[in-house]
Amino acid sequence: MDDISIYSKQGFGNSSGFGGTPALLIVDFVNGFCDPECFGGGNILDAVNQTRLLLDQARKSNLPIVHTRIVYEEDSADNGVFCEKVPGLERLTETASIGQIVEPLKPRKGEHVVRKTQPSAFFGTGLAAWLIGKNVSTVVVAGCTTSGCVRASVVDSMSYNFKTIVVSDCVGDRAMGPHEANLFDMGQKYADIHTCKETINSIIKLQSAV
Amino acid sequence: MDDISIYSKQGFGNSSGFGGTPALLIVDFVNGFCDPECFGGGNILDAVNQTRLLLDQARKSNLPIVHTRIVYEEDSADNGVFCEKVPGLERLTETASIGQIVEPLKPRKGEHVVRKTQPSAFFGTGLAAWLIGKNVSTVVVAGCTTSGCVRASVVDSMSYNFKTIVVSDCVGDRAMGPHEANLFDMGQKYADIHTCKETINSIIKLQSAV
Amino acid sequence: MDDISIYSKQGFGNSSGFGGTPALLIVDFVNGFCDPECFGGGNILDAVNQTRLLLDQARKSNLPIVHTRIVYEEDSADNGVFCEKVPGLERLTETASIGQIVEPLKPRKGEHVVRKTQPSAFFGTGLAAWLIGKNVSTVVVAGCTTSGCVRASVVDSMSYNFKTIVVSDCVGDRAMGPHEANLFDMGQKYADIHTCKETINSIIKLQSAV
Amino acid sequence: MDDISIYSKQGFGNSSGFGGTPALLIVDFVNGFCDPECFGGGNILDAVNQTRLLLDQARKSNLPIVHTRIVYEEDSADNGVFCEKVPGLERLTETASIGQIVEPLKPRKGEHVVRKTQPSAFFGTGLAAWLIGKNVSTVVVAGCTTSGCVRASVVDSMSYNFKTIVVSDCVGDRAMGPHEANLFDMGQKYADIHTCKETINSIIKLQSAV
Numbered sequence: 116m117d118d119i120s121i122y123s124k125q126g127f128g129n130s131s132g133f134g135g136t137p138a139l140l141i142v143d144f145v146n147g148f149c150d151p152e153c154f155g156g157g158n159i160l161d162a163v164n165q166t167r168l169l170l171d172q173a174r175k176s177n178l179p180i181v182h183t184r185i186v187y188e189e190d191s192a193d194n195g196v197f198c199e200k201v202p203g204l205e206r207l208t209e210t211a212s213i214g215q216i217v218e219p220l221k222p223r224k225g226e227h228v229v230r231k232t233q234p235s236a237f238f239g240t241g242l243a244a245w246l247i248g249k250n251v252s253t254v255v256v257a258g259c260t261t262s263g264c265v266r267a268s269v270v271d272s273m274s275y276n277f278k279t280i281v282v283s284d285c286v287g288d289r290a291m292g293p294h295e296a297n298l299f300d301m302g303q304k305y306a307d308i309h310t311c312k313e314t315i316n317s318i319i320k321l322q323s324a325v
Numbered sequence: 326m327d328d329i330s331i332y333s334k335q336g337f338g339n340s341s342g343f344g345g346t347p348a349l350l351i352v353d354f355v356n357g358f359c360d361p362e363c364f365g366g367g368n369i370l371d372a373v374n375q376t377r378l379l380l381d382q383a384r385k386s387n388l389p390i391v392h393t394r395i396v397y398e399e400d401s402a403d404n405g406v407f408c409e410k411v412p413g414l415e416r417l418t419e420t421a422s423i424g425q426i427v428e429p430l431k432p433r434k435g436e437h438v439v440r441k442t443q444p445s446a447f448f449g450t451g452l453a454a455w456l457i458g459k460n461v462s463t464v465v466v467a468g469c470t471t472s473g474c475v476r477a478s479v480v481d482s483m484s485y486n487f488k489t490i491v492v493s494d495c496v497g498d499r500a501m502g503p504h505e506a507n508l509f510d511m512g513q514k515y516a517d518i519h520t521c522k523e524t525i526n527s528i529i530k531l532q533s534a535v
Numbered sequence: 536m537d538d539i540s541i542y543s544k545q546g547f548g549n550s551s552g553f554g555g556t557p558a559l560l561i562v563d564f565v566n567g568f569c570d571p572e573c574f575g576g577g578n579i580l581d582a583v584n585q586t587r588l589l590l591d592q593a594r595k596s597n598l599p600i601v602h603t604r605i606v607y608e609e610d611s612a613d614n615g616v617f618c619e620k621v622p623g624l625e626r627l628t629e630t631a632s633i634g635q636i637v638e639p640l641k642p643r644k645g646e647h648v649v650r651k652t653q654p655s656a657f658f659g660t661g662l663a664a665w666l667i668g669k670n671v672s673t674v675v676v677a678g679c680t681t682s683g684c685v686r687a688s689v690v691d692s693m694s695y696n697f698k699t700i701v702v703s704d705c706v707g708d709r710a711m712g713p714h715e716a717n718l719f720d721m722g723q724k725y726a727d728i729h730t731c732k733e734t735i736n737s738i739i740k741l742q743s744a745v
Numbered sequence: 746m747d748d749i750s751i752y753s754k755q756g757f758g759n760s761s762g763f764g765g766t767p768a769l770l771i772v773d774f775v776n777g778f779c780d781p782e783c784f785g786g787g788n789i790l791d792a793v794n795q796t797r798l799l800l801d802q803a804r805k806s807n808l809p810i811v812h813t814r815i816v817y818e819e820d821s822a823d824n825g826v827f828c829e830k831v832p833g834l835e836r837l838t839e840t841a842s843i844g845q846i847v848e849p850l851k852p853r854k855g856e857h858v859v860r861k862t863q864p865s866a867f868f869g870t871g872l873a874a875w876l877i878g879k880n881v882s883t884v885v886v887a888g889c890t891t892s893g894c895v896r897a898s899v900v901d902s903m904s905y906n907f908k909t910i911v912v913s914d915c916v917g918d919r920a921m922g923p924h925e926a927n928l929f930d931m932g933q934k935y936a937d938i939h940t941c942k943e944t945i946n947s948i949i950k951l952q953s954a955v
Binding site for chain 1: 608610611612613615616644645646647648652653658659660661662663664665668
Binding site for chain 1: 328329331332335336337338339340341342361363366367405406409410411413443444445448449472473476480481483486487488489499500501502506509510513515516
């Protein structure tokens with residue numbers, strides 16, 4: 116990718132910063148996306164493990180926490196074009212084991228679980244309203260896949276004018292090419308890319324400033 | 326990208342098809358995105374030239390046609406996080422030369438021009454409603470950049486359950502790596518990827534079937 | 536309301552018509568809105584009874600059918616301003632008896648059930664996308680309350696450019712003043728107001744025309 | 746409206762309060778809505794005069810300020826169902842005199858002007874994102890008409906979880922019946938209703954608390 120030097124020449128890749136009142140958004144870390152025989156693979160399990168650290172800190176700091184799951188109705192009444200492109204998605208129902216959030220990141224009482232049928236955590240959901248209700252300015256994003264639901268959620272988060280942080284080692288994908296390509300796109304245009312360690316430090320620093 | 330074989334193994338990349346009542350969506354083919362000294366470069370000019378053929382057919386077939394432009398207010402009142410990530414976007418104002426649709430694709434009377442401040446043609450605009458009012462089922466997408474506003478618009482088009490066609494030689498980007506990576510992502514998960522020639526044939530065939 | 540003659544003088548109240556491909560949208564006919572000791576009262580039970588006839592026809596004609604329910608999370612994680620204005624709404628949870636759709640209108644397999652936390656059936660839900668996926672042009676609205684969730688859903692339906700029909704004897708409210716006032720507003724500006732009988736005739740006529 | 750006692754019995758009409766960081770939203774105070782020969786009449790001119798006081802205070806207090814206008818394209822390319830219900834709306838174009846914001850409330854540099862084609866200031870616009878970018882928690886609403894674009898905007902503002910204040914003497918309508926009926930609905934379910942004087946005092950108090 117030699118020709119990507121044009122991005123810096125044209126002024127892309129500036130930082131939008133880490134603003135006040137962050138929320139943690141964990142996208143689609145469900146069993147089926149952690150299983151290479153289903154929709155998983157690549158570095159997704161590593162990302163789950165790192166996200167555990169991030170989630171611990173978010174809980175300690177009392178940040179608003181949101182988890183997302185893809186959930187289709189049992190009778191397929193709400194299947195759409197996404198299920199035509201990726202047959203099998205419709206098996207992610209309310210009760211299916213592959214659709215449950217992975218054990219190490221199980222939501223606790225008071226954490227918001229967004230059910231969605233589309234890639235973005237914001238599309239056709241109450242997420243934007245929920246974040247407004249919590250006075251959130253910054254959305255910290257973990258989850259999978261980097262090239263799918265994470266990317267779509269990050270574009271919408273930025274479009275809603277939330278300062279958006281993608282935690283590079285807390286997002287994962289079933290293949291590394293798309294993972295890297297999408298981190299590049301997001302960092303250039305939509306979000307700041309921080310490591311888990313950097314993000315935890317930012318959260319701690321923000322708290323001690325209050 | 327050897328590991329992407331996992332996509333076909335997991336059932337990605339199925340076709341969602343070319344449904345009835347297509348509309349043509351031309352994303353951000355404005356002067357500033359055709360100039361390598363501004364936000365242009367790569368294969369964008371080639372894509373403009375090909376899109377001229379597609380637009381000619383769409384006009385002949387009386388398809389609903391939409392053009393998008395990024396437009397910010399002169400006094401910067403509506404700048405947001407996108408302008409922080411990519412300083413200079415805010416120069417794309419109503420009257421700025423860099424913000425005007427390129428001469429060969431100038432909108433005609435009755436074609437809808439969507440002004441937007443975010444990557445997706447659907448975000449914060451009346452585009453979904455406009456397409457519903459025209460009974461559109463299929464959205465055919467040309468424009469730039471493949472890795473930016475085209476990708477964001479395609480994800481939203483699919484999320485709204487429009488069958489979505491990305492016209493591979495009518496979309497362009499300032500660098501080929503992101504162009505190719507995003508065509509891959511879109512073809513696997515959100516849209517069918519057709520050439521300009523294939524798309525024109527589909528439009529003609531659909532018409533003769535009526 | 537003598538001064539409302541100004542509406543006809545200024546050209547309000549025109550018909551937007553009954554277009555092709557209607558869907559039936561039944562708003563919030565749940566137990567709690569049929570019980571005067573909870574959120575019910577007025578003419579809501581009459582509206583339920585009439586809606587049964589409309590639903591029968593819609594099923595016979597294979598129209599796309601959507602039901603809505605207000606559903607909040609058991610742990611109140613997604614309560615917001617609406618629950619502050621109307622305490623008690625948060626009791627409408629997934630399993631609460633007051634939140635279940637009334638027995639005579641129980642959804643059948645393939646009918647879409649939209650869970651929502653706000654007045655409009657479209658806000659923060661996948662309803663617009665679902666209707667697009669079914670190629671719907673006209674939304675026929677029954678439900679309760681006329682002055683609340685019906686009104687909000689009708690405004691959004693029209694805003695999405697669906698031709699919108701409010702079925703006057705299939706919508707109900709806990710008090711008749713707001714019921715009448717909102718039928719007036721909707722008929723003047725957003726929707727055509729038809730009786731159940733007229734609507735059933737329109738559906739039958741449309742089918743025989745196919 | 747004797748039967749409306751049921752509202753208090755069922756717990757409606759609670760206060761959602763005046764939260765931090767208010768913004769002022771002035772809906773559709775354009776020439777055509779102030780002229781009884783066009784879409785005006787009733788108490789709209791009185792509301793404009795009162796809004797001047799509110800706007801002065803909002804400017805003094807440096808609140809984020811938004812004005813809305815209905816704007817359709819000159820060639821009618823974006824007309825929809827709303828224009829079918831209310832023929833003549835399509836004359837509200839970018840340059841038409843009837844579509845301009847009234848002289849006493851002319852927007853100043855840095856105030857955001859939202860162009861819309863639907864009743865709600867939020868529908869198909871970037872308003873929610875703009876308010877998020879300004880960290881707004883409370884939306885104070887003036888404008889016209891109470892039973893039309895104000896009501897629609899208030900429902901959406903509340904749905905986005907903004908605490909919403911309707912300023913009773915800064916909203917107006919062409920006829921008093923719908924004006925009163927909609928103030929009732931909004932006060933019971935969506936917003937707190939304050940006078941201009943009360944609102945100005947709340948803004949001043951909030952500032953001195955900082």
